[in-house]
Amino acid sequence: MAKELTARRRAILAYLIEHIQELGYPPTIAELGAHFGIASTNGVNDHLVALEKRGYIERSSKARGIRITEKAAVNLYRNHASTVPLVGRVAAGAPILADQNITDHIPVSADIAKRNAYALRVRGDSMIEAGIFDGDLLIVDQERTPRKRDIVVALVEEEEATVKYYFPGSDSVELRPANSSLTPMRYRLDQVQIQGVAISLQRQIK
């Protein structure tokens, strides 16, 4: 998936959203054409078909029957979004935020949303003494550089991700659980990939 949308189609999607926000209803095909200087409704329709095929809009064959999907809203308005994507599994290889990895969107405060963050469901009890329980949602900042004692999401030797305290050494990294029945582990720098620093937590109680 090199480039999901052409510049033209991104522009059309953006105008679609703007129009809905401003007027309260979507534009017609002809109105889109007028705005973009496309004389034939068919020219516009091609773009709409393309946008629909890629899941950015949904159409019903009625007047102004265009709906913006969540995918589009999140993609275009990442900087203004008030949600972060919930990733299903953090594993080696594919980029974390690949579309097929994203299972939901989690509402967060604006300052979190504008960082490059994602959410992750915690599995296991390794951080229980830090108040992080099995099933909790961890909000993770991808861009922040981890510092000593930060809670990080780490990929160890291409395995699936774990959440641990981060203790850097001169030539190695110690990943320390917050659970006295588990032991800290030490790794060479090339064995560990830090996928982000935990900045927030959400829990559904019961």
Add this chain to the structure above:
Amino acid sequence: MAKELTARRRAILAYLIEHIQELGYPPTIAELGAHFGIASTNGVNDHLVALEKRGYIERSSKARGIRITEKAAVNLYRNHASTVPLVGRVAAGAPILADQNITDHIPVSADIAKRNAYALRVRGDSMIEAGIFDGDLLIVDQERTPRKRDIVVALVEEEEATVKYYFPGSDSVELRPANSSLTPMRYRLDQVQIQGVAISLQRQIK
């Protein structure tokens, strides 16, 4: 201004909003008619004219050219809010959600927002073994009836609120902390006021 809108018109406005929320675009006059069993488009149009005259909608004479105004949107946002109020202190006397008590608004998922919930900053370590730490935000459902072992916000004898496990007895209530260095307390029913059941938790890490 006794009654701005008739029941019929309120229903039509509500459906208008619902339709836009669901489908992404307003219904046509004929669709409104079909939904409300009005055979003639003119019958529906009368209502739309009335709604427009009173400032609830704006119309452009194009297909689905209906916009919900802010006046009506107050309605819309009540049902689809995505925040709950953060209350400064929960104390006896004034209602929890009195305006002067509200210090902020916290983003939550839609299903939480539509319950009658509020957020509260936890003070102290009394629930630390339940993974609830000093400074965490607790999202509290006001309407849910507490059951045994629920985490509740309780007002004891007109003091300020505490967060505890709820264990009802036949003629008394036990409020049990999740901290083995603290002791459970037992109160008469008239000494305790339950202000809600914890349904979610949010934490800013560091």
Add this chain to the structure above:
DNA sequence: TTTTATACTGAAAACTATTTCAGTAAGCTG
């Protein structure tokens, strides 16, 4: 180099939606 995707033109058919015209009937208001 053939195929595929992008990005359109132009026109007409088919359909959808609003507006207008002409009424009816019940209930409330002064």
Add this chain to the structure above:
DNA sequence: CAGCTTACTGAAATAGTTTTCAGTATAAAA
């Protein structure tokens, strides 16, 4: 009780929209 509002019916004119058909041109991928 006349006048106004609410709440409609029914039909036709008019306007707005989508869909279909038949192409063109360019660039990128197989």
